[in-house]
Each structure stands twice: as C-alpha cells, then as structure tokens.
Amino acid sequence: MPDSFRLDGAASGPLEGLTFAAKDLYDVKGHVTSFGSPYWAATHAPAAFTAPAVQVLLDAGARLVGKAQLNQLAYSFNGRNECYGTPVNPACPDRIPGGSSSGSAVAVAEGSADIALGSDTGGSVRVPASYCGILGLRPTHGRVSLVGVCPLAPSYDTGGFFAKDLAVLQKAAAVLLEPSMHRRIKFTRLLIAGDAFAIADADAREALLQALTAPALRERYGDLVQVGLGDVKTGSLTDWADAQRRSANYEIWQELGPWVEQHRPPFGQDVAPQLSMASQITAEEAEAATVQRRAIAARMDELLGDGTAVLLPATTSAAPPLSLAPDELNPIWKRVIKLTAPAGLAGLPQVSLPVAKVDSCPLGLGLMGPRGSDEDLLRLAADLMELLRA
Amino acid sequence: MPDSFRLDGAASGPLEGLTFAAKDLYDVKGHVTSFGSPYWAATHAPAAFTAPAVQVLLDAGARLVGKAQLNQLAYSFNGRNECYGTPVNPACPDRIPGGSSSGSAVAVAEGSADIALGSDTGGSVRVPASYCGILGLRPTHGRVSLVGVCPLAPSYDTGGFFAKDLAVLQKAAAVLLEPSMHRRIKFTRLLIAGDAFAIADADAREALLQALTAPALRERYGDLVQVGLGDVKTGSLTDWADAQRRSANYEIWQELGPWVEQHRPPFGQDVAPQLSMASQITAEEAEAATVQRRAIAARMDELLGDGTAVLLPATTSAAPPLSLAPDELNPIWKRVIKLTAPAGLAGLPQVSLPVAKVDSCPLGLGLMGPRGSDEDLLRLAADLMELLRA
Numbered sequence A, B: 001m002p003d004s005f006r007l008d009g010a011a012s013g014p015l016e017g018l019t020f021a022a023k024d025l026y027d028v029k030g031h032v033t034s035f036g037s038p039y040w041a042a043t044h045a046p047a048a049f050t051a052p053a054v055q056v057l058l059d060a061g062a063r064l065v066g067k068a069q070l071n072q073l074a075y076s077f078n079g080r081n082e083c084y085g086t087p088v089n090p091a092c093p094d095r096i097p098g099g100s101s102s103g104s105a106v107a108v109a110e111g112s113a114d115i116a117l118g119s120d121t122g123g124s125v126r127v128p129a130s131y132c133g134i135l136g137l138r139p140t141h142g143r144v145s146l147v148g149v150c151p152l153a154p155s156y157d158t159g160g161f162f163a164k165d166l167a168v169l170q171k172a173a174a175v176l177l178e179p180s181m182h183r184r185i186k187f188t189r190l191l192i193a194g195d196a197f198a199i200a201d202a203d204a205r206e207a208l209l210q211a212l213t214a215p216a217l218r219e220r221y222g223d224l225v226q227v228g229l230g231d232v233k234t235g236s237l238t239d240w241a242d243a244q245r246r247s248a249n250y251e252i253w254q255e256l257g258p259w260v261e262q263h264r265p266p267f268g269q270d271v272a273p274q275l276s277m278a279s280q281i282t283a284e285e286a287e288a289a290t291v292q293r294r295a296i297a298a299r300m301d302e303l304l305g306d307g308t309a310v311l312l313p314a315t316t317s318a319a320p321p322l323s324l325a326p327d328e329l330n331p332i333w334k335r336v337i338k339l340t341a342p343a344g345l346a347g348l349p350q351v352s353l354p355v356a357k358v359d360s361c362p363l364g365l366g367l368m369g370p371r372g373s374d375e376d377l378l379r380l381a382a383d384l385m386e387l388l389r390a
Helices: A038-042 A052-059 A102-109 A126-132 A166-176 A202-211 A215-221 A237-263 A272-279 A283-303 A326-346 A374-389 B038-042 B052-059 B102-109 B126-132 B166-176 B202-211 B215-221 B237-263 B272-279 B283-303 B326-346 B374-389
Strands: A019-023 A063-068 A115-117 A135-138 A161-163 A189-193 A225-227 A308-313 A350-358 A361-368 B019-023 B063-068 B115-117 B135-138 B161-163 B189-193 B225-227 B308-313 B350-358 B361-368
Touching: A019 A052, A019 A102, A052 A063, A052 A115, A052 A166, A052 B052, A063 A102, A102 A115, A102 A126, A102 A161, A115 A166, A126 A135, A126 A326, A126 A350, A126 A361, A135 A166, A135 A374, A161 A166, A166 A374, A189 A215, A202 A308, A202 A350, A202 A361, A215 A374, A237 A272, A237 A283, A237 A326, A283 A326, A308 A326, A326 A361, A350 A374, A361 A374, B019 B052, B019 B102, B052 B063, B052 B115, B052 B166, B063 B102, B102 B115, B102 B126, B102 B161, B115 B166, B126 B135, B126 B326, B126 B350, B126 B361, B135 B166, B135 B374, B161 B166, B166 B374, B189 B215, B202 B308, B202 B350, B202 B361, B215 B374, B237 B272, B237 B283, B237 B326, B283 B326, B308 B326, B326 B361, B350 B374, B361 B374
Parallel strands: A019 A063, A019 A115, A189 A225, A189 A308, B019 B063, B019 B115, B189 B225, B189 B308
Antiparallel strands: A115 A161, A135 A161, A135 A350, A308 A361, A350 A361, B115 B161, B135 B161, B135 B350, B308 B361, B350 B361
C-alpha cells in the first residue's frame, strides 16, 4: 500500500469491528492521493477533506487500515503498477491480481481488510474480484458518492467495493449506497447471457456452467433461459464493447488530457498507448457511441424487467500469468471488456461471485440486475451462493 | 430554528466565509433530528453521524448556523408547523412561507444563512423558493446524498438547496452534486410549457409571461416555442399529478406507516388527513401509477433532448395568506402539484427563479432540464436572470 496510515472509525455502528482499505483514488484529509502514479502525487496537494464514501465507513464504525494500490490512473485491467509494484494475488501468486483495483482486491483476499473500496469504470472491481476469488460489487452508476474521488470517465465511474463474506458486503452496501436510488426488486427469474458465455474460454465457460447445474438452483428459479444480450438493433457484444471504448476513452481524455499535456509524465507501456488512443477519439465518434449507448441501455432495461437478473462470466478466464507482457495481455482485455461493458454502458449493478475454479485458480460468475436493485441483487447473490454450494 | 447550535467549517475551501442552515431532517452528529415533529424527536436517539450533505458543506469551509424548521414530517406545502411555529416569510409577512422546507427558505430570505439545505419530494424546495422570492434547486434525483436524511418517498426525495445569489447556489452545487452523474448539456432552446402556464392564476401567468418578453431573451434563445407537457399517451398534468400522488404517497406510508402505527402521534389537521389518505393506497394502485410514471419520464426525455430546457410557473400564484385554513389551502395545493409533479415523476432538476411579483409578493419561474444537467441548468439560469433583468 502506498500509504499505510490508519484511521479509527466511530466507537460503535453497523460496521463496528470491521476494517477497510480504500483504493488510492479516494481522498483522505491531509494525505496526497496518488491515483496510482508518482507523477500525479507529485503534482497534487494533500486532500482538503475526506471523501464521503470513506467517511461514511468510518462513521459506521469501520477502521481504515490504509490506502490500496491500483493501476496508474486506474487505467488497465492488469493490476500491475510499474512504479509502486504489483500486489500479489494470494489465490494464485504466479498470476496477475487484476485491476485496476488490484490492491483493494488483494487486501481483502489476503485478509488484511474486511472491506475495500475500489472503483469500477470498465470492470476494475469485477475483474480483480474474479481473479482473486472474492466478492466485488459494481454498484448502480451514481449510487456510491464519488465526491473527493479522482474521476476517470464520470458517466461510467462507480464506487465499487469488495468483501470475502457476503454478509459483510451487504453491511457495507447498506452504509455506502445512496438510499433514494434503491428500487426494490423481487428477483424470480434468471437468464443466462449466451453470447457472453460464448466469449469465455471453453474451460472457464464449462466451470461456470457446471456450477450452475446445482439442482437446488433449478428448484428455486426454474430453468435458466438462455438469451443473447446483443440484438439486431444494438449489434453484438463486440459492438457494445467498441461503443464503450470510444465513449469512455473520450471522457477519460477530457478528464486527464489537460494534466497529461501539462506534465507529460513518462508513462510506460501499460498506460501510454491507451492514453494516446484516448486522445485520438473525436467528439463525433464519441457522440455516435453515446447514441449507441442509449440503445444498449434500453435493450438491457427490456431484458431486466419483471424481476429478472442476468448471469454471465465475470471474466473470460481465471487470472492470466504474471509473465505475460502488456501486448500479450491486450488480446485478453479485448475479450474481457465484452463481458464488463454491458453493465458499464447501461449503468447497471453487477456483482462478481467466486463460484468456480479453473486449474485451481478462481473465476467469478457475474450477476447483473436492473438499475437501483443493488441491495436486492446482493440478497439474490447470497441465495445463489447458498444454492450453488448445496 | 429548533436547534440553534453552530458548527465551524474547514478553515479554507470554496465555501469559505459562507454560512448555511440544514432542514431538520439532515442528521448532525450528537443532535436529535426532529423531522419537524416533537413526536419524532421523542422517539429517536441523537444522530450517530453527520449526513454527508452537511459534512461536505462543512468540509468546503461553510459554517453551519443551525437546523431549520419544516412542516411536520416534511409533509405539506404550507410551511406551517403546529408544534414549533411557522417561520415568517420576510418577503410578505402576512403570507405563508411555503413548505415543507419553510425554515430553510426563510433563513436564506431573511439573510441568516447564505445557503440552506432543504429537501424536495413533491415540490418542497421549489414552492417555498417561489413564495419567499429566492433561488431554489431541486437537483436530479440521486445527485445529492440522502444518507443520514429522514426518508419520505425515496424514489422522489431529493436534497435540494436554496440561496439568494446564483453564484452562491452554483458554488454549493459544485460541492453537493454527485460528480459522476453530471451530464454536460449546452442549452440552446427554451420551451414554454403551455399546459403548465394554463394552470396558474391569470395574474401569476401574466406576470411571468411579462418577464419573459425581455427582447434580450429572444435574441439569445430565439422564439420561445410553446408545447404541452401532457400528451395522448400520458394524459394531462392532472393525470400526472394523480400518478405522483398515488405512487409517492404509497412510498410515504411504506416509510412512515410502521412508526405512525407504533406511536400513534396526535397529528393535527395539517398531517393527519394526508397520512390517512396515504395509508389507503393499495400496492396495485401504486404499481399502475409507476407504469404511468415511466411513460411520463419517457415523455419528458423526448421533450428535453437537443439542448432544450422547459419554462413553467414554479407555483400557481404568489404565497397564499397566512389566514387560510388547511382546507382552504388544499385546493391550491391540488393545482400547485400539477406544476411540481413533472420534475418529481421524471427525476429531473428544476430551479425556481425569483423573476416576478404579484401584488408585491414574489413568484418564481420554474426552469427544468434533463437528468444530470444541474450544473448547466444553473449556468442557463444565471444567463436568464441577466437577460430578464436587462
């Protein structure tokens, strides 16, 4: 962790006795927020106040045990950090931890924190949760305060969080989620996203589908109906991922471009090519992607009506080996983003459930629900975890 | 004010030197939140922590000068409080201040606070802003944290706020509004909601339309095109108001019913008839209203595309006389709610601008924009205030 300070929480409260870490893009009063980059840290003053998301956890009685590492500028899935080092994935030490919320996921996976705040713009909570074998929630867009948090692509950014234990994740959710945006859903139906499963590696697909054969699941939720998320109007998940790539990266350059151009930090090959790509997206391309995005959101709304949740692989595989170079990882990320884009494009909550293993390494199942259903989605997740274990 | 404590803000920050009041449904650590009711206060413990919306204002350097009065349970537009007394409308002392955020509006109007946090479920910021002659913003639903705030009808509740000065309102907005939900809009077109103007009293309508004849306004935004908000699919504003009445009051009873049934507080004629009405709405009625609500939201999305904002009267008249009994005010509220319901149903931001007077008493102009456009709507508001003054 870049900053190992501790802050006691309130003496009592719903999170009493629990500890948490915060990805180092959440401000804590008096400390410089690094955003994963020594260049960022060197050009920013100590935070004037503590981000509300951190403060509500403290107020609820949780103890902050430190800031957690992340990809530079939260801008990759690999979880590596060329400047600060790469947190070790305790589930598979020779594999990457996944990112960008690598340190948050590892802090929870290794047991040094019960809860960890991350952020999920394009998948940065769901990917490391899947690779480290823990629970991770990307909340409904807007439901966790990002006041005092470094923005990446605001219309995609969410304040996601991790835990090992579902009851702990639910307790954190009860404190963190904006209450007025809760939309009560009684989930009664599960869909299998066939086109998403088709994108995963064969062994990953098989491991997840095997977990879903639990008879207790069928008894409770009936036969799992297969659907395609993509359709004639919105295209395939490849088209969806491309819409996200263009619209999110356009926003990222709007947010980071001025700072990058002013300071010209010497980013390595994990970040530099991405920033360069982002800088070249035109306003027209971004606008066209936004139109596509609205159609995709409508498509997801249509699929998620009537108490329906969707199951899909959280990632295409278990964590890739640490030995892979960035340009060997990029083809993997091109496929992973097809699985993470739907929730990001439509602003939907998605939780990653550690229900499978491939070659002894963890792999998460994605569970996505309608906007505002977060609390009920976690209740459904608890139910599923129990049924799949049975 | 029920509680006149003061809390210093941070020594420096964007709100340095400014003061604020908080409607007494925002928690402040160590103080009992009254929710406008001595019965509520007597049955609730002091708050365990400070609501994030209050905390971010303190962190930004503003000084809290006290809790502000409100209607009991924030459940009326009249601004009266049978238990704690009624704040005096400094613009027209023989008229009601409007509510439910009566004390917040009066604190700003009389100059005892620069900013005041209120809440707007069905119009509780826009109505007192109009009657007291100040600025009031109902933000996009979900953009101001309601963690640590008494819920009324969560899917309608918003953390609105007041100021006299538009630059101050904008500064408060920059601190309070959830940044990830900002959707940038360049406003280029203004619509006049003809069916909304038709609901206002003739002299109110005339005063507002007179203000809008400023030639500078036409030069900047072209001819103001008249539209009807209601349409064949969603019905009239009367139908819209009825959908809101049913769905919001159903939620209110879900939130407050258990407490009311347990404690049976002797509410007077301002609250008791409303609670009784709310308790009788069935789940089926509420569900039908929710379906209607979605259609209305889609109708507003359609109207508010392409950089468009809508103008409508904030209230049907200037503030009614203090001498009117609740059953004389009720027919007025039945009409006012038709003007405030569209933003509430669709979750849209609406600001009330003090641009007109009727019989020397203030009357606000409502300005409504698309979801997430709050910051840009305030920029448009600043522009309009200048053009209308010219």
